[in-house]
Amino acid sequence: MAAKDKKGKVDALLERFTSRKLLVWMTCTALLLVGQVTGDTWETLSIAYVGTQAFVDATVAWKHGKK
Secondary structure (H helix, E strand, C coil): CCHHHHHHHHHHHHHHHCCHHHHHHHHHHHHHHCCCCCHHHHHHHHHHHHHHHHHHHHHHHHHHCCC
8 A cells, every 4th residue: 555545544534533733732732741842832732723723613604604
């Protein structure tokens, strides 16, 4: 199996269960819990995640109507 095909399957699996932004946030949270990331870094990433997710949700609602 080619690496490109394998990567495509992994991406499809991840998209099915979670967004990439959420995956990054969960990874950063795990790193915070084990002491590999500072609280300031985690806070910055959390604010960015919440802000971008809110923007995406608002854009979808505006374009397709509220569901």
